[in-house]
Amino acid sequence: xxxxxxxxxxxxxxxxxxxxxxxxxxxxxxxxxxxxxxxxxxxxxxxxxxxxxxxxxxxxxxxxxxxxxxxxxxxxxxxxxxxxxxxxxxxxxxxxxxxxxxxxxxxxxxxxxxxxxxxxxxxxxxxxxxxxxxxxxxxxxxxxxxxxxxxxxxxxxxxxxxxxxxxxxxxxxxxxxxxxxxxxxxxxxxxxxxxxxxxxxxxxxxxxxxxxxxxxxxxxxxxxxxxxxxxxxxxxxxxxxxxxxxxxxxxxxxxxxxxxxxxxxxxxxxxxxxxxxxxxxxxxxxxxxxxxxxxxxxxxxxxxxxxxxxxxxxxxxxxxxxxxxxxxxxxxxxxxxxxxxxxxxxxxxxxxxxxxxxxxxxxxxxxxxxxxxxxxxxxxxxxxxxxxxxxxxxxxxxxxxxxxxxxxxxxxxxxxxxxxxxxx
Amino acid sequence: xxxxxxxxxxxxxxxxxxxxxxxxxxxxxxxxxxxxxxxxxxxxxxxxxxxxxxxxxxxxxxxxxxxxxxxxxxxxxxxxxxxxxxxxxxxxxxxxxxxxxxxxxxxxxxxxxxxxxxxxxxxxxxxxxxxxxxxxxxxxxxxxxxxxxxxxxxxxxxxxxxxxxxxxxxxxxxxxxxxxxxxxxxxxxxxxxxxxxxxxxxxxxxxxxxxxxxxxxxxxxxxxxxxxxxxxxxxxxxxxxxxxxxxxxxxxxxxxxxxxxxxxxxxxxxxxxxxxxxxxxx
Numbered sequence: 001x002x003x004x005x006x007x008x009x010x011x012x013x014x015x016x017x018x019x020x021x022x023x024x025x026x027x028x029x030x031x032x033x034x035x036x037x038x039x040x041x042x043x044x045x046x047x048x049x050x051x052x053x054x055x056x057x058x059x060x061x062x063x064x065x066x067x068x069x070x071x072x073x074x075x076x077x078x079x080x081x082x083x084x085x086x087x088x089x090x091x092x093x094x095x096x097x098x099x100x101x102x103x104x105x106x107x108x109x110x111x112x113x114x115x116x117x118x119x120x121x122x123x124x125x126x127x128x129x130x131x132x133x134x135x136x137x138x139x140x141x142x143x144x145x146x147x148x149x150x151x152x153x154x155x156x157x158x159x160x161x162x163x164x165x166x167x168x169x170x171x172x173x174x175x176x177x178x179x180x181x182x183x184x185x186x187x188x189x190x191x192x193x194x195x196x197x198x199x200x201x202x203x204x205x206x207x208x209x210x211x212x213x214x215x216x217x218x219x220x221x222x223x224x225x226x227x228x229x230x231x232x233x234x235x236x237x238x239x240x241x242x243x244x245x246x247x248x249x250x251x252x253x254x255x256x257x258x259x260x261x262x263x264x265x266x267x268x269x270x271x272x273x274x275x276x277x278x279x280x281x282x283x284x285x286x287x288x289x290x291x292x293x294x295x296x297x298x299x300x301x302x303x304x305x306x307x308x309x310x311x312x313x314x315x316x317x318x319x320x321x322x323x324x325x326x327x328x329x330x331x332x333x334x335x336x337x338x339x340x341x342x343x344x345x346x347x348x349x350x351x352x353x354x355x356x357x358x359x360x361x362x363x364x365x366x367x368x369x370x371x372x373x374x375x376x377x378x379x380x381x382x383x384x385x386x387x388x389x390x391x392x393x394x395x396x397x398x399x400x401x402x403x404x405x406x407x408x409x410x411x412x413x414x415x416x417x418x419x420x421x422x423x424x
Numbered sequence: 425x426x427x428x429x430x431x432x433x434x435x436x437x438x439x440x441x442x443x444x445x446x447x448x449x450x451x452x453x454x455x456x457x458x459x460x461x462x463x464x465x466x467x468x469x470x471x472x473x474x475x476x477x478x479x480x481x482x483x484x485x486x487x488x489x490x491x492x493x494x495x496x497x498x499x500x501x502x503x504x505x506x507x508x509x510x511x512x513x514x515x516x517x518x519x520x521x522x523x524x525x526x527x528x529x530x531x532x533x534x535x536x537x538x539x540x541x542x543x544x545x546x547x548x549x550x551x552x553x554x555x556x557x558x559x560x561x562x563x564x565x566x567x568x569x570x571x572x573x574x575x576x577x578x579x580x581x582x583x584x585x586x587x588x589x590x591x592x593x594x595x596x597x598x599x600x601x602x603x604x605x606x607x608x609x610x611x612x613x614x615x616x617x618x619x620x621x622x623x624x625x626x627x628x629x630x631x632x633x634x635x636x637x638x639x640x641x642x643x644x645x646x647x648x649x650x651x652x653x654x655x656x657x658x659x660x661x662x663x664x665x666x667x668x669x670x671x672x673x674x675x676x677x678x679x680x681x682x683x684x685x686x687x688x689x690x691x692x693x694x695x696x697x698x699x700x701x702x703x704x705x706x
């Protein structure tokens with residue numbers, strides 16, 4: 001019995017310390033990126049083998065905003081500013097990790113501007129062993145803010161669905177969540193039936209998703225950080241799908257099929273769902289504007305698949321896309337000015353960015369089948385799924401310089417990404 | 425027995441996580457040089473939140489199940505009445521590990537047979553099923569309105585189920601097709617499809633105990649949620665034709681969108697086969 005107990009405890013730790021499920025692959029150059037240096041952190045005492053400096057560099061490089069290089073030698077107190085000026089680096093970051101007790105460390109970080117030779121930021125943080133990756137993401141956000149004056153999106157999480165063949169010829173679907181860099185993946189729902197459309201609530205506490213576990217599409221809401229049973233949301237006689245959270249976190253919009261007619265409904269978890277659309281055509285794939293005053297959605301009401309925006313106060317619905325015959329799955333940018341969507345070009349379905357006011361549509365990729373776009377919470381990147389060599393992968397595109405980062409699984413597919421908001 | 429221990433240890437683990445409050449961690453481990461930083465930052469810096477995988481796993485987290493040895497999985501499967509699913513090779517090694525994990529995750533109690541399913545129903549549920557199957561006349565109630573002939577009713581339902589099954593399998597040999605195909609982003613039913621639907625309508629009228637599940641599908645092009653809606657519309661347009669024969673009440677419509685292709689592959693041949701509605705009788 002002791003043995004069994006030991007196995008369980010061990011398995012929990014293995015799963016918590018499991019490395020990246022996702023392999024990361026940066027596939028475009030880093031044009032117009034901010035050149036900086038992030039030296040390896042000096043280690044005093046025993047190391048816990050988490051390379052904070054590398055995590056930060058990888059984060060900043062993935063954003064497309066930085067070209068962050070390491071150094072061979074440690075940087076401690078003396079910074080050779082003229083050397084870095086000569087090598088055209090704009091900022092130098094270095095730090096120290098100092099063991100305090102067996103599991104507690106002090107982490108020091110310093111950011112210097114190379115040209116003014118002045119300190120921009122410095123800090124000492126005491127951190128438990130288990131929090132190192134989190135600290136690295138937090139510090140990445142700090143550097144991003146100090147050097148660019150904008151919030152980063154590193155201390156956040158992704159959710160996505162993985163699909164793999166199992167030994168019985170069937171498929172195994174897993175709803176997983178990971179850190180923003182694809183590390184620390186955790187399976188929160190597993191099924192032999194399809195799972196779709198995971199969506200984070202704004203407070204990061206809840207995930208809504210579509211499951212076919214009862215052999216039909218139904219919407220569930222779960223709290224991944226608490227051990228509670230997922231709640232099944234109400235449905236009529238047909239599909240229930242496409243969940244999306246209202247920014248207030250109190251209600252959810254979803255697509256329900258009443259007498260066969262698919263409309264978008266608002267559900268507050270207490271009273272009956274209220275219809276937000278009532279057209280006889282397909283209305284689905286709703287996304288709330290950041291202030292909750294509008295929804296963008298997909299509809300085939302004119303015979304073509306196009307994107308519409310409904311003003312929830314006035315009730316007015318206006319068409320948002322005019323270019324091409326197929327525009328679908330819109331999501332609002334965090335500033336509410338743009339929509340990311342899927343736009344058909346010839347035979348291909350590609351990620352596109354729509355400026356709502358000017359109606360300018362920019363196709364962002366050359367891919368055949370992009371799906372499920374979602375903005376990073378700072379609006380600087382879009383994550384979406386696509387195919388590479390007939391395999392589903394996730395891509396992250398930087399809106400700063402169109403740099404693309406691919407996240408893939410060794411075996412099986414990964415799809416249906418969604419990006420959480422900042423933690424509170 | 426082993427299961428109880430397993431559960432106990434996971435509960436201990438979970439409760440220890442639950443008590444690890446973020447603000448406590450903040451106080452304990454964080455020591456900020458710059459006190460001007462606001463309090464939310466302190467909370468952000470606390471240790472990694474512990475994520476607990478959950479749901480559908482009958483007390484176990486999914487990751488826990490995956491880490492268990494084959495012997496432990498077998499023990500849990502036996503406790504959950506999934507013994508018949510266990511496949512062992514000659515040396516007693518588990519052959520279908522993934523299937524067992526899925527079965528534990530997905531089902532608290534798999535009912536292997538129709539009779540077990542019926543036996544497990546309450547009297548009220550049995551009556552409901554009997555009414556749905558057109559066996560209203562076979563229901564006998566006592567003076568208090570309780571079911572008086574439970575055993576006979578179960579028997580009658582089993583007979584009816586066997587007859588239905590035989591009729592469906594006979595129709596399976598004669599029908600033109602159990603699948604209808606559609607054009608891209610279209611729900612239109614052509615003449616050939618209409619003839620097939622009429623054949624199915626006649627079958628349903630001749631066999632009143634048979635119910636139909638129409639399953640709509642789409643090809644992979646376009647977005648998943650739109651395709652889910654499109655698949656349902658395809659199944660609904662088939663239902664609409666069957667509705668002319670007054671069969672509405674016996675038909676349920678579901679959609680799998682692009683999630684359950686017949687052929688994988690990104691080419692016209694696969695797409696054609698995947699844009700479809702399947703007839704499934706029960």
